[in-house]
Amino acid sequence: MTPSQIPIIQTIGACQEYKLPRTSLFGDRPVLAALKNVDFYAMEGESVGIVGESGAGKSTLTRILVGMEKPSSGSFKFKNQEVWSSDDEFKHEFRRSVQMVLQNPRSSFDPRMTIAQSLLQPLKGLKIGGDHQKRIHEVLDQVGLGVDSLKKYPYEFSGGQLQRVAIARALIPNPKVLIADEPVSALDVSIQAQVLNLLNDLVKDLNLTLILITHDLSVVSYVTTRVAIMVDGEIAEVDSPKSLFQNPKSMIAKSFVDSVLTVGKGIEGESLF
Amino acid sequence: MSEVLNVAKVKAKRTRKKSRLPLIIGGTITGVMILIGIISVFWIPMDVNVSDPSIRMLPIGTAHHLFGTDYLGRDVSSMLMTGIRTSIIIGSCAAFLALFIGTILGMLAASISKLDEPIMRMADIFMAMPGIIFALVLASTIGAGYLTTIFALTSFFTPAFVRVTRASSMRVLSEDYISVARLYGRGRMFITFRHVLPNISSILIVQFTIYFAAGVLSEAGLSFLGVGINRPSVSLGMMLHEAVEQIGITDPLNVWPGLCIVILVIGLNLLGDGLRDHFDPRFSQRVR
Amino acid sequence: MENFALKVENLVVALDDLTAVRGVSFTIRKGERWGLVGESGAGKSLTALAIMGLLQEGWKTSGAVWHDGINLLQASDKTLSSRRGRTMSMVFQDPTTALNPVAKVGKQITWILRHHMHVSKSEAYAQSLVLLNKMNLPRPESIMDSYPHQLSGGQRQRIMIAMALACYPELIIADEPTTALDVTVQKQVLRLLDAAVTERNCGLLLITHDLPVIAAMCENVAVMYGGRIVEAGAIAEVFTNPRHPYTRGLLASQPTLDNIDLDGGTRLPSIRGAVPPLYAMPEGCAFADRCDFATSKCKELPELDGHTHRVACWNPLTSSVKGA
Numbered sequence: 001m002t003p004s005q006i007p008i009i010q011t012i013g014a015c016q017e018y019k020l021p022r023t024s025l026f027g028d029r030p031v032l033a034a035l036k037n038v039d040f041y042a043m044e045g046e047s048v049g050i051v052g053e054s055g056a057g058k059s060t061l062t063r064i065l066v067g068m069e070k071p072s073s074g075s076f077k078f079k080n081q082e083v084w085s086s087d088d089e090f091k092h093e094f095r096r097s098v099q100m101v102l103q104n105p106r107s108s109f110d111p112r113m114t115i116a117q118s119l120l121q122p123l124k125g126l127k128i129g130g131d132h133q134k135r136i137h138e139v140l141d142q143v144g145l146g147v148d149s150l151k152k153y154p155y156e157f158s159g160g161q162l163q164r165v166a167i168a169r170a171l172i173p174n175p176k177v178l179i180a181d182e183p184v185s186a187l188d189v190s191i192q193a194q195v196l197n198l199l200n201d202l203v204k205d206l207n208l209t210l211i212l213i214t215h216d217l218s219v220v221s222y223v224t225t226r227v228a229i230m231v232d233g234e235i236a237e238v239d240s241p242k243s244l245f246q247n248p249k250s251m252i253a254k255s256f257v258d259s260v261l262t263v264g265k266g267i268e269g270e271s272l273f
Numbered sequence: 274m275s276e277v278l279n280v281a282k283v284k285a286k287r288t289r290k291k292s293r294l295p296l297i298i299g300g301t302i303t304g305v306m307i308l309i310g311i312i313s314v315f316w317i318p319m320d321v322n323v324s325d326p327s328i329r330m331l332p333i334g335t336a337h338h339l340f341g342t343d344y345l346g347r348d349v350s351s352m353l354m355t356g357i358r359t360s361i362i363i364g365s366c367a368a369f370l371a372l373f374i375g376t377i378l379g380m381l382a383a384s385i386s387k388l389d390e391p392i393m394r395m396a397d398i399f400m401a402m403p404g405i406i407f408a409l410v411l412a413s414t415i416g417a418g419y420l421t422t423i424f425a426l427t428s429f430f431t432p433a434f435v436r437v438t439r440a441s442s443m444r445v446l447s448e449d450y451i452s453v454a455r456l457y458g459r460g461r462m463f464i465t466f467r468h469v470l471p472n473i474s475s476i477l478i479v480q481f482t483i484y485f486a487a488g489v490l491s492e493a494g495l496s497f498l499g500v501g502i503n504r505p506s507v508s509l510g511m512m513l514h515e516a517v518e519q520i521g522i523t524d525p526l527n528v529w530p531g532l533c534i535v536i537l538v539i540g541l542n543l544l545g546d547g548l549r550d551h552f553d554p555r556f557s558q559r560v561r
Numbered sequence: 562m563e564n565f566a567l568k569v570e571n572l573v574v575a576l577d578d579l580t581a582v583r584g585v586s587f588t589i590r591k592g593e594r595w596g597l598v599g600e601s602g603a604g605k606s607l608t609a610l611a612i613m614g615l616l617q618e619g620w621k622t623s624g625a626v627w628h629d630g631i632n633l634l635q636a637s638d639k640t641l642s643s644r645r646g647r648t649m650s651m652v653f654q655d656p657t658t659a660l661n662p663v664a665k666v667g668k669q670i671t672w673i674l675r676h677h678m679h680v681s682k683s684e685a686y687a688q689s690l691v692l693l694n695k696m697n698l699p700r701p702e703s704i705m706d707s708y709p710h711q712l713s714g715g716q717r718q719r720i721m722i723a724m725a726l727a728c729y730p731e732l733i734i735a736d737e738p739t740t741a742l743d744v745t746v747q748k749q750v751l752r753l754l755d756a757a758v759t760e761r762n763c764g765l766l767l768i769t770h771d772l773p774v775i776a777a778m779c780e781n782v783a784v785m786y787g788g789r790i791v792e793a794g795a796i797a798e799v800f801t802n803p804r805h806p807y808t809r810g811l812l813a814s815q816p817t818l819d820n821i822d823l824d825g826g827t828r829l830p831s832i833r834g835a836v837p838p839l840y841a842m843p844e845g846c847a848f849a850d851r852c853d854f855a856t857s858k859c860k861e862l863p864e865l866d867g868h869t870h871r872v873a874c875w876n877p878l879t880s881s882v883k884g885a
Binding site: 191215219222258264266267 | 755774797828
């Protein structure tokens with residue numbers, strides 16, 4: 001494969017198991033298989049979606065992709081190199097290159113720190129040099145927030161604005177991959193559009209790889225070009241949003257497509273007006 | 274129902290200005306009491322342990338003896354001042370030590386899962402011991418006094434602090450910004466002291482005032498029973514203990530120390546409430 | 562005898578000096594289905610709670626809510642209790658917290674039947690089984706014998722709907738009934754609610770921020786913003802020819818699947834700005850600072866105007882602009 005054909009981030013045969021609390025005094029503890037043999041990848045500059053219900057395994061896959069958890073078996077590669085068995089320098093590069101935005105912006109920030117302090121955290125923790133203040137100003141500009149945000153505390157922001165700050169924070173280390181876990185689920189619909197547009201713009205302007213995790217199929221169709229549908233810890237189907245809608249193959253894809261309601265269509269899909 | 278919560282929190286934020294009263298009243302009372310205690314270190318009208326039968330049982334309002342004297346001729350106002358000082362010292366020391374030990378143990382239990390069970394079970398053991406019996410045992414082995422009382426009270430209060438700290442720490446540790454900090458390579462120490470501790474500090478401060486008050490009350494109880502402070506030290510509880518022997522002879526003697534205890538405890542409780550209201554909406558996670 | 566299931570007249574809901582609902586009026590005739598749509602902070606949940614008399618301590622209401630011959634806002638607890646669950650019932654958003662966790666499901670359903678309809682234990686049990694069957698719940702006997710935590714979210718929500726329907730109410734108020742459910746289960750539950758409401762010919766007040774759900778379930782809609790209704794009318798009218806700029810913006814910002822020709826990276830129209838916080842609500846129209854059509858007149862509060870398609874706006878959009 002030529003370098004441009006190697007995925008920037010991927011899992012091969014990844015499995016994840018969690019030990020559950022004891023149910024009997026002797027014998028092994030029961031095991032929950034959260035991920036079963038998952039092959040997932042994203043190319044550089046691509047926007048990929050991961051769709052699934054709660055319990056499907058998307059959060060587990062997300063934690064593996066961002067390096068929070070090590071898969072119990074299988075491989076996890078960044079730039080075609082195993083992450084967990086690499087040297088410290090590579091691990092460090094990985095940490096800076098893969099960043100995450102979470103669902104609940106309120107929970108993503110220490111309520112006792114100003115935005116300025118929160119934005120300094122990646123710079124300090126990941127030991128990034130250079131002009132910190134300049135970098136902070138740059139990312140705020142990229143997400144369309146003013147410098148007056150720096151002195152404020154999280155509680156002074158609305159949900160949508162705080163999510164922008166979260167995106168700004170994720171951009172600070174100049175990442176190559178941005179993983180957004182349900183980034184708009186906690187926001188009002190008219191604000192969702194603002195944040196989705198922002199993500200689209202950033203992907204274009206910065207050549208970011210975006211991995212968007214959500215349970216909302218219509219959101220995914222606006223931002224991504226390829227979608228993986230998960231159920232029961234496995235990837236059931238991968239396709240472009242368009243093909244997925246016109247021709248869902250797996251059961252779960254069918255029920256997802258079926259569950260989407262749009263204004264103008266009734267419950268049985270009949271045209272309303 | 275989030276909008277209901279939102280509005281309630283916003284309301285709390287705005288009415289903060291209106292109901293600062295508990296904070297002000299509580300703060301003032303506590304402040305005055307502490308001041309009295311401080312003054313008593315440098316000056317009291319009369320030595321509390323010198324008995325002078327010639328001036329015994331003087332009523333309140335007598336010249337030089339504002340609150341009168343007891344049946345041995347000791348000046349009541351001096352005893353009150355000293356007693357307040359003792360109660361404050363014991364209450365605050367016990368609360369502070371319990372806070373210190375409890376916070377460390379609680380944060381450890383919350384962040385290191387292997388330590389969680391052992392620490393909590395130890396806390397359970399200490400909670401299961403009846404405080405008075407423990408104080409009695411200590412009094413009979415080490416002897417009653419300042420240190421014994423503080424020791425007894427600290428071991429009595431610490432488990433509560435461990436629980437509160439552990440619960441709040443766990444809540445903080447489950448927040449997303451902790452995961453984010455870990456992803457930025459922050460170690461346990463940083464997360465504990467720069468993220469967890471500031472976010473539980475308001476709860477701890479309130480707890481401190483509560484146990485300060487509890488310390489004052491408990492000391493009074495222990496000394497009343499004779500296993501706390503004894504002469505030559507003077508405490509409000511000890512005064513109550515002596516007042517028992519003087520019922521029928523000089524009745525009002527039990528009123529003044531009792532009143533002091535009540536005022537001090539009310540002051541501390543109001544202060545605690547006021548502080549809690551002050552901290553709550555501003556840094557609560559759920560505001561807006 | 563009135564011919565409406567619910568008539569709300571100038572409902573105001575406030576907490577001290579913060580007014581969250583500022584004068585809401587609408588009528589639901591028997592068998593009609595109304596959607597109350599709005600984003601967070603619009604006041605829709607509080608409106609529902611005020612109607613049901615479920616507001617927490619400290620909240621004050623004014624205006625009138627007419628139902629079954631009485632003004633619910635001024636009714637005694639006893640009068641309210643006799644209506645709640647019987648002539649008017651509610652389906653809440655979170656089925657986990659809406660059901661009593663320490664009582665078996667059967668007990669919770671039969672209690673309603675016995676309390677309101679005064680039937681015997683065995684009769685109540687039988688009716689409960691019928692209800693659960695209608696909700697497409699398999700093995701209703703074992704469900705009656707289960708605790709809520711032993712059932713899935715979808716099952717719990719269906720039980721809540723069954724409980725809401727038990728006494729053939731005139732009106733069901735459903736507050737975000739499917740928001741907390743898994744996406745694949747939502748449609749099923751909506752279908753059930755739809756069928757049940759049709760069969761019993763009850764009125765339905767469906768409260769949600771989810772526009773497609775309202776479009777699928779209701780014939781009429783009231784759009785709320787900043788504590789007031791800004792547009793109301795038949796959905797076929799309002800959603801195809803929205804006259805209030807907020808309604809139009811809301812409809813336009815829904816990600817639809819009709820445009821998935823474009824492979825990712827399209828701009829989704831959004832409404833700039835954010836909802837003003839309750840303690841900083843502007844004097845006039847609350848939407849003015851986010852509105853592309855605002856004029857100086859908008860500093861004055863517009864009233865709901867019109868006949869069947871009402872709008873509260875000084876510069877309503879003309880019908881040539883399509884929304885959906």
